[in-house]
Amino acid sequence: MKKFKATLGILAIVLVTLTTMSCRDNKKEDSHDGMNSEMMDEGHHHDSAMNHDNMGTSTEMMDSHTQSSDAKQVVADYMTLKDALVADDNQKAQSAGKTLLNHLESFDVSKYSAQQQKELKDIVDDAKEHAEHISESPIAHQREHFKLLSKDITDMVAITGTETTLYQQFCPMYDGGSEWLSMNKEVKNPYYGSKMLNCGRVQKEIN
């Protein structure tokens, strides 16, 4: 009987804490969501204002060989992530994903033409989702998202330009053929890591 009472007591305590905790959790999420939508709204206003101001002049402002510091940072984060995947390091890849997500969130597109802004926004939105998944997933899932992220970053570089030479590399085996970017000519495969470290080839040099 005593045991029964004790378990009942514990059960009660667990239930109460659980419910209060889930309550608090909900509130946190709500405020977070609120912030997000606010930020998005701001972005929209900003965007439309930008479009009006820049319509005529923006194309001249862009020089494909001056890579903005934001773009450089994103590429650097991507490379950290890639190296972590090459090293089969799930933890490091998660934290690299987090860093990348932060820098994507503060990515400033205002220097670009209206058309480029639209494309960059699409790219950044998509890349953010991949970075977020990478920051909280096991390594197999990270690699799935890394493939799509690689396409985003490649398309981003096509707009922002790059000051350092990048090598677009290709692994024919992973998921029906997958690309990635590297700063080194030498192939080190982020999709397989140590399992097939040197599988792949250089497909293109991006200057």
Added chain:
Amino acid sequence: MKKILRIISIILLIALVGIQFVPTERNQSDIEPKTDFLLVNNPPKNVSALLRESCYDCHSNNTDYPWYNKVQPITWFLEHHIKEGKSELNFNEWSNYSDRRKNSKLKSIINQIKDAEMPPASYTLIHREAIFSNSEKEVVLDYMKRIRDSLK
């Protein structure tokens, strides 16, 4: 000992009754938005039926709630799941996504259905009819691949 037990039970009871009055958000809407995946892509009837049955409860603005949904803390659990599901993918918002994002979403849809990660076990535990049979899986996957290829 008896006294403590009684106090605990009373607290528990009050808490349980109390949380029933916390207002919750219900995910229900009569409007089928023009941006909806099924309206935009107009898939064959069997595909739309499968998607509605197995996906739309958490990945659209309209949930077909089970009878026990109004009992706390179950309501919170469902609310949390639906919120998370919609933030990952909302079929009602489909044509608002850029082609790039559609491609990413389709890739995830295909992978997760293929690996039986979706619909998730916590959902199919009660919604047994939401589980895709092998042939249903094939039908949905084929359709999703076709949509993905049409984007390119």
